[in-house]
Amino acid sequence: MKLSARNQLKGTVTSVETGPVSAKVKIDIGGGNVITSTVTSETVEELGLKAGDAVVAIIKASEVIIGK
Template structure:
């Protein structure tokens, strides 16, 4: 599958915190960096996501907000 998103980071799921509607998935992308994604609980079930899974974090955004 080809995607228009160019920011693709391979990683490993380190935790899945699933609630009744949404879930937080933490992904270790290496170098001491972790990405957290909020997805639907249905997505967790559809993908069968669990700790230790190899995944790709695909990031597509029209803006990046930085605060200090």
């Protein structure tokens, strides 16, 4: 699959917390860094997401906010 998004981070799903509508998927991208993505519960089911799965976190944003 080709994507226009350039921010693609390979990682491993560490946990999936599914609710009635949405789910939180935690992805370990290495170096002690974890990304949490909120997706629909339907997406978790369709992709069959579970702990241990190799995935790619794809980030597409029009803005990046920096705080200090």
